Amino acid sequence: MEDDAPVIYGLEFQIHIIDFDDENNIINKNVLLHQVGEIWHISTSPADRGVLATCYNKPSDSKVLTCAAVWRMPKELEPGSHESPDDSSSTAHSLELLCHLDDTAHGSTACVTWEPTGDGKKVISLADNHILLWDLQESSGQAVLASSASLEGKGQLKFTSGRWSPHHAGTQVATASDTTVRGWDTRSMSQIYCIENAHGQLVRDLDFNPNKQYYLASCGDDCKVKFWDTRNVTEPVKTLEEHSHWVWSIRYNHSHDQLVLTGSSDSRVILSNMVSISSEPFGHLVDDDDLSDQEERRPEEKSQEPPRDGVIATYEEHEDSVYAADWSSADPWLFASLSYDGRLVINRVPRALKYHILL
């Protein structure tokens, strides 16, 4: 069952855990109740698969305040534990609250991101114009504000999104606010780089290339997807303009960084092939993938022609805006996307391309 793919998505007051059995094409759903409020953002701990963080709206009479908290899901629902009770699809479980990442002085939390390589002890939350680094202690039972920084400037600055870089020993975080992308050093909480006007309009999402340490992708309301080299931020390395409305989500494939997934409010999900700026520019095998471990290296069968950059496939199954798209963490050829009307679509990378990359 190594290609079992757990996917998590949020809707209103529930968290659904979807189990996708690739061999039998069966989907199982487990529902977790999230009683404290409406979920706006969700992220899972890289170290403990039972732990996740949410940003949620606290219901109140006159004001909407978005808070963040760390939760533990019940043991039997943890992804990877396969005893999955069949009758659980209708019964709702509750989440166990570990701690609040709360500091009401800092305003609404937009996003929580975990340290990608660590032991799941460090979390960064973005609240209005503050960037807060938390230390989780006592098996995540308590969150201590380790350090913080804030963005000063004219106007009301707000962070919209942030990612923790998997490179540089986990010392770099990138954030998006309005049209600007900024890089931060988590040790000093100071700004490293700043891409002014990265997009013509609001920047919606960011992602780091998992294999190339200086490469960053961003997307925004100008319908564009841009790829940046953070050492030279005056010009994007590459720009894609395939969507016809705001791009809400961008994700690199965890293993094959030429595969880039974007979701947009034009109801489309686009899978792009960015070979020329990937870590495997000419279809070379980079041995970082458990599937390719078993493959024989056959250099003489190297691809005859270097594949071109471009759109691999456009997925139009959604009827409304797509707000989230992500890769499966178990199977590098599987991805899911979620749209406003609650439709979750799971797709595979086209077989021909998969073999082209592997062989």
Place this chain on the structure above:
Amino acid sequence: MAAGAAGPGPGSGPGDSPEGPEAEAPERRRKAHGMLKLYYGLSEGETAGRPPGSDPLDPTDLNGAHFDPEVYLDKLRRECPLAQLMDSETDMVRQIRALDSDMQTLVYENYNKFISATDTIRKMKNDFRKMEDEMDRLATNMAVITDFSARISATLQDRHERITKLAGVHALLRKLQFLFELPSCLTKCVELGAYGQAVRYQGRARAVLQQYQHLPSFRAIQDDCQVITARLAQQLRQRFREGGSGAPEQAECVELLLALGEPAEELCAEFLEHARGRLEAELRSLEAELGPSPPAPDVLEFTDHGGSGFVGGLCQVASAYQELFAAQGPAGAEKLAAFARELGGRYFALVERRLAQEQGSGDNSLLVRALDRFHRRLRAPGALLAAAGLAEAATEIVERVARERLGHHLQGLRAAFLGCLTDVRQALAAPRLAGKEGPGLAELLANVASSILSHIKASLAAVHLFTAKEVSFSNKPYFRGEFCSQGVREGLIVGFIRSMCQTAQSFCDSPGEKGGATPPALLLLLSRLCLDYETATISYILTLTDEQFLVQDQSPVTPVSTLCAEARETARRLLTHYVKVQGLVISQMLRKSVETRDWLSTLEPRNVRAVMKRVVEDTTAIDVQVGLLYEEGVRKAQSSDSSKRTFSVYSSSRQQGRYAPSYTPSAPMDTNLLSNIQKLFSERIDVFSPVEFNKVSVLTGIIKISLKTLLECVRLRTFGRFGLQQVQVDCHFLQLYLWRFVADEELVHLLLDEVVASAALRCPDPVPMEPSVVEVICERG
């Protein structure tokens, strides 16, 4: 013989002939011939003349040679009856008689002639005898004459010899006198300056003196002569070196020196050296004109000066050289060519410097005239000095200048276009009076178009001067072919149109994504301009060009269709960008209004929010603006009361399904079912899609972008009850006013429905306002 002669007679008788009467006459003649031939033994060929059937050996043939009377008689007797015998007898007798008389006549005639001949001979004999006597006398006389003559010549012999000798002595003496007088003569000549005569004398005497130099007296003369000649040569050289006396005199000096036997090689070098000195002076004066300090004369004057001074001098030198040193052969010609090449190169460098100063100026006619003179002037030395390649070099310079002019004009056109754009920007930015903004845009477009067109025409006219018939270089292959097609058509016109498109497109890519850099009206105007170019202007300009510059070159040129496609693409991009920019402006307004408001604690709506009125106002303004430049376009058929109809659709029919969300796990399916089903039947909306060239399409694009933004912003907020109602009111207001701008009003309804539905979903307490109340509020304003 008698029988033979008689033979033919009876043979010619008519009755006797075996042949038909029609062949009688020729037959007879042939028979006569045959007889003669037979007689003279010419037997060969006789059978040919003989009629078939008549054997020549037939003894019975009266006319035959072998006629045997006995046989004949026997035959007659045997064969013929008596009567016939009688007849033949009488016939025969008659024939014999006739023959006899004939013979007698002949004999008589012959006899007469014979007698007269004898008389004549006798007379002749007498005459000859007289003549013989006279001849004898003549012979004796001649002998006497000969005798006398011999005697006379013998006596005169002596004197003749003496006279001849005396004449020889006289000639010799005259020659000697010339020689003795030569030194003084030469001296006189030299003193008088008649160098030419002196050289001629010297030339005449030289050979003789050379021959007799072993005689002391001659030797002295020769020495004298040599001294004088040396002096002469020296003087000539002196004159030659002084140089001031001008090229023709110099040439004369050189000619004389050559006649004096001076070494040609050396003279040749010296001659060129002198010529160089003079030409360099010319060049220096030209360079001085070029210098920065004195105000440079205009280019025409400059080339005139150069042409008459330098090129004229070079011409003279070349022709004199070729006359003088023709004997030098190819080596001499090569020397001259090298000389001309070097000086010509320096001259060209100067001319090019001068022409480079001219690049900035706008006056083409003067430049072309100057180039024409320059080129025309150089054709003469070019013919003289083909090896030096001056004409080619000159043509090259002219071509280069022409190319640079083209580049200059292209720059000028670009600058003019940019200038137009700046004017438009200023006109757009200038504070304008109310109501005056309307006609401005169309007028500006017309101004820009006509100004660019007139600039293009002016450039074409200016460049056309290069190919005028009367210009000497216009018939060079470059100007006939490449200049017209590659230079003017491709380089200038096509290049300009391309650069215009690029400039226009650059407005789309500029950092104006933020909206501020380029005024949207300019985008709109440029888009219309490009579209006009696509439909008419490009083909007009290219036709004009092709007519003015009859292109003979076969090299490929950019077809009109390609340019049109480029222009259309530019127009499309500009218009799309215009839509984006304007859409963005309205989107930002809507977005701010949604994001900054506190929707949870808002009061019950009493009014449409001001921002919505502003949106409608702006949209109307854009509609007016676009309408000035673009046609209306088609919209889908619409009912007159469309706003009411759709209002009821979205507010009442879906109310139950949509506005009553419950939080049971299965509920979202129901609430979204209706909208999903509806979406199945509606087309997907491409928000930032390319637009068509008409007003409705542009407005549709802008409204699409704005409403989609509103939708997305609403989905990010949480609404209280009154917040929802406010959204309801706003949307209804927008619906009332926006439907008439778009191609398909269904689109507006769909998007606004979505907005209200999303707001309802985002509302914990969704209690919609009564549709009638909404209507009342909207109508109130």
